[in-house]
Amino acid sequence: MSMVDQPVRRGEIPEPRFGFWRRSFAMVIKEFIQLRRDRVSFAMIVMIPVMQLLLFGYAINTTPRNLPTAVLLQEDSDVARSILKALENTAYFRFTREVHDVAEFDNLLLSGKVLFGVEIPRGFERAVRRGERPALLVAADATDPVAAGSAMSTLGVVAQTALEHDLFTGDPAAPPFEIRAHARYNPAASSRLNIVPGLVGTILTMTMLIFTALSVTREIERGTMESLLSMPIRPIEVMFGKIVPYVLVGFVQATLIVGIGVLLFGVPVRGSLIMLALLSTLFITTNLAIGYTFSTIVQNQLQAMQLSMMFFLPSILLSGFMFPFAGMPVWAQYIGEGLPLTHYLRIVRAIMLKGAALQNLEYDTIALFALMLLAMTIAVTRFRRTLD
Amino acid sequence: MIAAPVSAPEIAIDVHGLSKSFDGREVVHDLSMQVKRGTIYGFLGPNGSGKTTTIRMLCGLLTPDSGEGRCLGYDIRRDADKIKRQVGYMTQRFSLYQDLSVRENLEFVARLYGMRDPQGAARDMISRLGLSGREQQLAGELSGGWKQRLALGACTLPNPQLLLLDEPTAGVDPKARRDFWNEIHALAAEGLTVLVSTHYMDEAERCHEIAYIAYGYLLAHGTVEEVIAKSALSTYTVTGDQLHTLQDQLAGKPGVDMVAPFGTSLHVSGRDKAALDATIAPWRDDKGLHWQHSEPSLEDVFIELMTRSKDNFQ
Numbered sequence: 001m002s003m004v005d006q007p008v009r010r011g012e013i014p015e016p017r018f019g020f021w022r023r024s025f026a027m028v029i030k031e032f033i034q035l036r037r038d039r040v041s042f043a044m045i046v047m048i049p050v051m052q053l054l055l056f057g058y059a060i061n062t063t064p065r066n067l068p069t070a071v072l073l074q075e076d077s078d079v080a081r082s083i084l085k086a087l088e089n090t091a092y093f094r095f096t097r098e099v100h101d102v103a104e105f106d107n108l109l110l111s112g113k114v115l116f117g118v119e120i121p122r123g124f125e126r127a128v129r130r131g132e133r134p135a136l137l138v139a140a141d142a143t144d145p146v147a148a149g150s151a152m153s154t155l156g157v158v159a160q161t162a163l164e165h166d167l168f169t170g171d172p173a174a175p176p177f178e179i180r181a182h183a184r185y186n187p188a189a190s191s192r193l194n195i196v197p198g199l200v201g202t203i204l205t206m207t208m209l210i211f212t213a214l215s216v217t218r219e220i221e222r223g224t225m226e227s228l229l230s231m232p233i234r235p236i237e238v239m240f241g242k243i244v245p246y247v248l249v250g251f252v253q254a255t256l257i258v259g260i261g262v263l264l265f266g267v268p269v270r271g272s273l274i275m276l277a278l279l280s281t282l283f284i285t286t287n288l289a290i291g292y293t294f295s296t297i298v299q300n301q302l303q304a305m306q307l308s309m310m311f312f313l314p315s316i317l318l319s320g321f322m323f324p325f326a327g328m329p330v331w332a333q334y335i336g337e338g339l340p341l342t343h344y345l346r347i348v349r350a351i352m353l354k355g356a357a358l359q360n361l362e363y364d365t366i367a368l369f370a371l372m373l374l375a376m377t378i379a380v381t382r383f384r385r386t387l388d
Numbered sequence: 389m390i391a392a393p394v395s396a397p398e399i400a401i402d403v404h405g406l407s408k409s410f411d412g413r414e415v416v417h418d419l420s421m422q423v424k425r426g427t428i429y430g431f432l433g434p435n436g437s438g439k440t441t442t443i444r445m446l447c448g449l450l451t452p453d454s455g456e457g458r459c460l461g462y463d464i465r466r467d468a469d470k471i472k473r474q475v476g477y478m479t480q481r482f483s484l485y486q487d488l489s490v491r492e493n494l495e496f497v498a499r500l501y502g503m504r505d506p507q508g509a510a511r512d513m514i515s516r517l518g519l520s521g522r523e524q525q526l527a528g529e530l531s532g533g534w535k536q537r538l539a540l541g542a543c544t545l546p547n548p549q550l551l552l553l554d555e556p557t558a559g560v561d562p563k564a565r566r567d568f569w570n571e572i573h574a575l576a577a578e579g580l581t582v583l584v585s586t587h588y589m590d591e592a593e594r595c596h597e598i599a600y601i602a603y604g605y606l607l608a609h610g611t612v613e614e615v616i617a618k619s620a621l622s623t624y625t626v627t628g629d630q631l632h633t634l635q636d637q638l639a640g641k642p643g644v645d646m647v648a649p650f651g652t653s654l655h656v657s658g659r660d661k662a663a664l665d666a667t668i669a670p671w672r673d674d675k676g677l678h679w680q681h682s683e684p685s686l687e688d689v690f691i692e693l694m695t696r697s698k699d700n701f702q
């Protein structure tokens with residue numbers, strides 16, 4: 001038995017060195033032990049992702065319109081303008097960007113800022129007039145086959161009719177030019193390819209939210225909050241202690257889902273696995289912070305669950321998981337931008353299916369970071385330090 | 389150090405005019421108290437009288453609506469963080485983690501206070517508490533008495549200067565209760581200040597000083613002798629037959645402030661000795677009754693204070 005720490009009565013207990021880390025660490029260990037003892041939660045960590053993944057076998061079909069499209073005009077001519085007009089008339093395409101070189105064009109597609117790119121090559125009009133039937137390139141981001149599919153299917157008609165009024169073609173059966181459609185990233189238009197990365201995001205949102213949304217109310221309802229508050233621990237330390245163990249849990253879940261996706265459904269991971277892991281951790285932490293914020297606001301566990309559901313539903317509906325984001329009305333897109341899942345879906349799809357790199361995903365990474373900091377700030381300020 | 393303790397170092401708790409309301413109902417009213425360092429201060433009063441609320445205000449868990457004061461020299465409103473570092477608070481309801489083992493609970497506390505060797509400190513405390521062999525048991529599975537010991541161990545673990553114990557012995561068997569008080573006296577001998585709330589009268593006698601609170605009003609304080617002396621209560625102890633009938637007959641008569649059975653005897657008390665003597669005169673000659681003028685017990689004093697305050701405040 002150690003005799004080093006002989007009690008010294010009546011002395012002030014000093015603030016220990018590295019007090020912040022010691023207290024956060026104390027909290028983390030405690031939470032880990034509690035999680036380990038909670039068999040149901042433990043089962044949930046494995047069961048939820050596996051079940052969801054196996055159940056979600058199908059996609060929901062919609063016909064999105066006004067999809068953002070970039071144009072690379074190598075020449076400015078009447079013919080080119082007529083074709084663009086005809087494309088816009090289909091109501092599927094909306095020209096949001098005009099770019100000047102191929103690199104920019106590719107970058108926009110990669111980052112998901114546009115779903116389509118139209119390239120009109122130099123000397124196009126002259127070639128049409130000469131009857132050479134030149135090719136016009138339409139590149140589509142086919143990671144979401146539902147979004148890309150219907151728009152692509154109208155291209156044939158556009159080629160037939162776009163120049164009806166401008167030209168005097170000798171042979172009306174043969175279109176005056178050719179459209180070369182190129183479905184990028186997901187040439188087979190497999191919706192599973194799109195769904196599995198999406199599921200990583202939705203499953204993590206749900207489980208992470210619920211784990212932390214209950215954490216503070218549980219302490220209050222079990223009466224342990226009174227003891228905890230009477231000890232010298234600060235709100236930010238409580239928060240860290242409650243979040244850190246679940247970052248690990250979320251990481252295990254993400255690995256499980258991606259693993260099943262790759263092994264069972266043949267989903268590729270084209271980008272960097274390390275980056276996927278890092279950004280997933282960021283997303284996991286953001287959700288944990290939001291759930292924790294909920295638990296500092298609500299009065300009991302029921303309210304915590306309800307609030308989580310109220311957050312989870314729009315996350316599913318407005319993030320681009322169920323319906324293509326670009327096809328949603330503007331107001332819904334605004335809401336969607338405020339949801340971490342929206343940004344993570346872009347990230348996870350881009351990394352897994354398109355092989356995107358960090359510089360393509362800067363905006364979404366920063367957005368996730370901002371949402372995380374916002375949630376943490378609210379949680380720390382909202383945390384009630386007394387029983388009043 | 390800006391917030392160094394400023395009030396007299398011999399006073400551990402020094403508060404004035406504390407009030408607290410919940411939903412418009414005042415549960416602690418204008419309460420002032422001083423507790424000297426190194427003493428065991430008993431905080432007595434019936435259920436719902438505001439003991440827990442007062443203790444929570446002392447350690448920064450509740451903010452008083454009005455009033456101010458110092459705890460270990462720190463301002464109870466501004467320096468709650470500093471107070472928490474020096475105070476061990478044992479809650480009325482067991483509030484350690486039921487799904488953590490004895491050892492894990494103690495280690496958690498040791499880590500939170502930044503103790504150098506949390507495992508060693510927990511181990512030492514387990515043997516001091518006589519909990520060896522149970523350290524792996526979940527706290528939720530301990531019996532009431534053991535839970536109480538563990539809770540005391542947890543709040544003394546970081547070597548605090550002040551212990552706030554909220555009804556630590558409620559529902560504990562007499563043997564465990566005695567052990568508990570021995571432990572508290574041992575701690576006080578080491579220089580620790582202890583504020584302990586209870587509603588057991590015999591425990592009041594074990595305190596150096598006591599305060600009595602009812603319906604949010606602090607009605608009396610001092611040593612047990614002082615409280616009894618200040619009550620100016622005249623008490624007769626009656627033994628004999630038909631005490632039950634006598635109790636009914638005397639209740640509410642002029643001069644009789646309190647009449648209550650104590651075991652096989654009846655205590656009849658009043659503040660106005662002359663009026664009391666006049667009222668009981670007819671029964672004093674009763675051959676079946678034996679009357680003896682006696683010092684009121686603490687319980688007499690408290691029951692009298694309580695009934696009086698009930699009339700005044702409710």
Ligand SMILES: Nc1ncnc2c1ncn2[C@@H]1O[C@H](COP(=O)(O)OP(=O)(O)O)[C@@H](O)[C@H]1O
Binds near residue numbers: 410
């Ligand atoms: N958080 C609270 N909200 C509302 N009422 C409370 C709260 N805490 C205590 N009370 C009320 O204040 C009164 C005093 O309670 P308490 O301080 O617990 O008394 P004691 O500890 O002496 O039994 C009781 O009537 C109780 O119902």
Ligand SMILES: [Mg+2]
Binds near residue numbers: 554
């Ligand atoms: Mg109480």
